Amino acid sequence: MPVPNSLRCLVRPSTGLPVSIPRTAASLGVPSAGLLGTPLLAAASFSTTSSRSEGASGIAKNHHRGGKKTFTVKKKAFVLERGKSPLPGERKAYRKRIILSNDNALAVPWLTDLGPAELSNENNVARVMGIPEEVQDQLRASEAFKTTQCWRMFRKPAVLVRKETVDLTRRMDRAAQNNEMLRLVVTGDKVAGKSLMLLQAMTHAFLNDWVVIHIPEAQELTTACTEYAPIPNTDPLQYMQPVYALKLIQAIKKANEKVLSKTFTRNAHPHLPQNIPANTPLLTLANVAKESEAAWPVFQSLWAELTAQGVARPPILLSIDGLAHMMKISDYRTPAFDLIHSHDLALVRLFANAFGGGLKLPAGGAVIGATSRSNAPRCPSLELAVSRREVEQRIEASSKAAGSGSGAETTATATEEVPQRDPYFRGYDDRVEAVLRSVEVLRVGAIDKNEARAVMEYWAASGMFRSVVDTKTVTEKWTLGGNGVLGEMERASLLSMRM
């Protein structure tokens, strides 16, 4: 009786069939001991190599003779591990975020919040005072805080009341009392606190229920990065910026909600997307702007209502940062491919008009522009106008002083000459000079040591400045900070450990 195993030895071996016959026995045709079921592995020679020690099973596997086998490592495609990339807009949001509170900083117990009259009170000079919560929201809505300022180091935003602050806010109050327009350019050295001065003016305005219209960066209007369109029936042709206007209306609405809801329209505005009858709160009017198409007509109506004569209106503060950008030829083009002057852009024109004195507000107000030393195109006319006005102001002040009897300063300024145009230079702009002919100039200079001490005590109380504040340290930091340039002092004492 044939054993199935012996028949199997006649079958052509293949990989599918495990055959338990050693190579030598199979080639000789000898029925092996496998028939009897004895272990065949015993016949295989001893080897430590796994292929050999497998014994008979190796035959079936290796009966195909392949080519020479080489060991090649397959090259893996190089994949750079990048992690999750940020979503569109995420990086910018991170870069532009404003942090106004630091829970790790100590709360300053003696810090008092600003009231409506605090910023114009002379007794508050050289004191650090907190910005109330409500005003913080308003300032944030109008983008008064900047990423370059050190708000994120302290428990809550606070400002140093300086001599210049009191001067500025008093001028604002005087203008509002007399229903006049304060036209002021804030200038000064790099990181001297020009934008902060603007912020303080805005704080004062918010606290006193003014309407604040703030343009955080003039360059956003003039560097051709927002949409523009011609305004029909204007001569010379003006241009509106609907997308920016929408953004501005929303900021105005958010920042001035309280005042706008208490102010009512005088006329009806049937041409807007939503009919606005007379005696509607201005807030409702501002709410009409939902899309950029309607933004410009809404802004025009809002502005017409805010400046309407003969009805109760709040004072208005127009503020703009980065003044040099609005005093140049913009990057926009006419259809004929000529560059458009910034003052032909309607929003900028509104500010230029206010600076030039062509704006009459029912309850007075102020237009304040701050120059910038870090992001400013060269603007010779602005520089000239500012320096000229500064000298003229000094001469006026000295002549006043002479009139009142003290003649000591007269001799000092009598020798000063009002700067004139360089006759060999062509880059002046007549329109800019006409606008700035009669503005007031406020130079934000260095702080004195009293103010320096006040601000350093605040830093120390917040736990951000870790040494004793005495005359020596104050003088040291004051000197290190370019003789009292506030931003430089901040760099020298607060930001020196920044990694």
Place this chain on the structure above:
Amino acid sequence: MVFIFGVNFGEHKLVKKALERFYSLGPQKSARILARHYIHPRAKVGSLQPKTVTALTAELSTMVLESDARKLVVDNIKRLRDMNSYRGRRHAMNLPVRGQNTRNQIENARKLNRVERAG
């Protein structure tokens, strides 16, 4: 996606770059087209009004673009060749046309200077 002159552009593409996609429109011409339609240089295709897109397409359809513009180039070279001018002959020989040396570095001339120029 926005169709300008029969080509589909993504929303986030700059209008200027979208225009420069068409043969014969370079930085100068595209800047002028933008100015003519009151489009600021940093505008994206997605932000265009439908009527602006129509106007752009209308303007582009009046211009010599793409295959017409290529044909114009070829015709100009052909004219030079037909009048048997030096420039025409140099084009025909795939050699530099404007007096460059030919000892070496004339790969681009060999590639491009032909009577039936590709583009």
